Amino acid sequence: MRKLPAIKPMIPALALAVAGLAVPALAQEAAPAAAEPALPAGISLDGVYVFNTLLFLIGGFLVMWMAAGFAMLEAGLVRSKNVTTQLFKNIVLFAIAGIMxxxxxYNLMYPGDGWAIPGYLGQLFSPKAIDAVATGAVDDGYSAGSDFFFQLMFCATTASIVSGTLAERIKLWPFMIFTVILTGLIYPIEASWKWGGGWLNEMGFGDFAGSTLVHATGGFAALAGAIVLGPRLGRYKGGVVQPFPGSNLALATLGTFILWLGWFGFNGASQLAIGSVNDAADVSRIFVNTNMAASGGAVAAVIATQILYGKIDLTMVLNGALAGLVSITAEPLFPSIGGSVLIGAVGGVIAVLAVPVLDKLKIDDVVGAIPVHLCAGIWGTFIVAATNPDTNFMTQIVGIVAIGAFTFVVSMVVWLVLKATMGIRVNPEAEINGLDVSEMGMEAYPDFVHAK
Incomplete structure (x- = not known):
């Protein structure tokens, strides 16, 4: 998802011929005019257009499949009396994200020359958003519709992160209203600062596919919500953390594998081009590094939980793999394979260590989304400067702080307004009986008697 000046050159003639063809519309500055020499034998603009469009579409539906992963992960980690509600939240947030x-x-995120405040805020409404599904000229290098579809999936992913943290005690309508604001305004505005050519992009901030722009953003929004919402009843009874086991660890494991698979589209298609030999090689490298970071995160979580608790914790291992994936998302191209394993492993350890810290603060995160997406996302974005020569640690810190402060403050304000106006938490009786009955009127496992 990074800003690229052109298709990475297979040879110099190709680079000149198709400059600017490999990036999403409005996601970067216009390339300077240049003479267009003849394309090398076997290369055509039609071919570049088709391959780049396919990359966006395939990457897009892989990221869309991650929505199923989030749904299964969350359904498995909540108690059985809340499963239907969690499944509903995951499908409705995806639908809301698409419309918003x-x-x-889309226009806020990619304003082109239409900034309301240059570098910081695009315009709310423009024909560009409505015309995003147009075919797109062959000279553009990709279908505009494929670009819109791909970028939309990232927006929906941000909202999925919030869903799991606030499970088992939040009302549905306030959650849906917050999703409208997150997907329509908060995410597109902060993402425009980098991917829309805004001020962070000009500064040199690096976040290839969204460790901070997507994952930490969702984590900051979830953190604000968890603070305002408060912990589940009985979670910190008598100053002791009470375990609330999930309903189905098989579903949680399936969800993790689905997310792992979808991440190849998340990171791989963020190369934004596969119309040349070099681009195809880079996409392959991204796939390998993404997979190895997940492996590092999972194994590190195995070791960490064995040392800390004396036994391996499956849920921590699942989140360790996801934390590894989040960690490598900010820069999956430059690191070596060994470096990717290390980056993912550190992310996995961070996710394990962050859980007891949140519990000490009495911040109740049902599925561990804050340790995985926020904490590992910050780590992954920070460490970009260790491998990517185009950025530096101070720039990375500035970007993380700016995005975090904006997302957290705006989210906190929205949650507080919702709490004051309509309430965001179900009553104690409804929480005890389960949100499936109180909010949905149906149960995921009607043949079982739920423990109250």
Whole structure:
């Protein structure tokens, strides 16, 4: 998802001929005019257009499949009396994200020359958002519709992160209203600062596919919500953390594998081009590094939980793999394979260590989304400067702080307004009986008697 000046050159003639063809519309500055020499034998603009469009579409539906992963992961980690509600939240947030990104989000995120405040804020409404599904000229190097579809999936992913943290005690309508604001305004605005050519992009901030722009953003929004919402009843009874086991660890494991698979689209298609030999090689390298970081995160979580608790914790291992994936997302191209394993392993350890810290603060995160997406996302974005020569640690810190402060403050304000106006938490009786009954009127496992 990074800003690229052109298709990475297979040879100099190709680079000149197709400059600017490999990037999403409005995601970067216009390339300077240049003479267009003849394309090398076997290369055509049609071919570049087709391959780049396929990359966006395949990457897009892989990221869309991650929505199923989040749904299964969360359904497995919540108690059985809340499963239906969690499944509903995951499908409705995806639908809301699609509509809001079409109406305002896409244009806010990629304003081109249409900034309301240059570098910081695009315009709310523009024909560009409505026209995003147009075919697109062959000279553009990709279908505009494929670009819109791909970018939309990232927007929906941000909202999925919030869902799991606030499970088992939040009302549905306030959650849906917050999702409207997150996907329509908060995410597109902060993402425009980098991917839309805004001030962070000009500064040199690096976040290839969204360790901070997507994952930490969702984590900051979830953190604000968890603070305002408060912990589940009985979670910190008598100053002791009470375990609330999930309903189905098989579903949680399936969800993790689905997310792992979808991440190849998340990171791989963020190369934004596969119309040359070099681009195809880079996409392959990204796939390998992404996989190895997940492996590092999972194994590190195995070791960490054995040392800390005396036994291996499956849920921690699942989140360790996801933390490894989040960690490598900010820069999956430059690190070596060994470096990717190390980056993912550190992310996995961070996710394990962050859980007891949140519990000490009495911040109740049902599925561990804050340790995985926020904490590992910050780590992954920071460490970009260790491998990517185009950025530096101070720039990375500035970007993380700016995005975090904006997302957390705005989210906190929205949650507080919702709490004051309509309430965001179900009553104690409804929470005890389960949200499936109180909020949905149906149960995921009606043949079982749920423990109250």
């Amino acid at each position: 990104y079409w109406i305002v989000g």
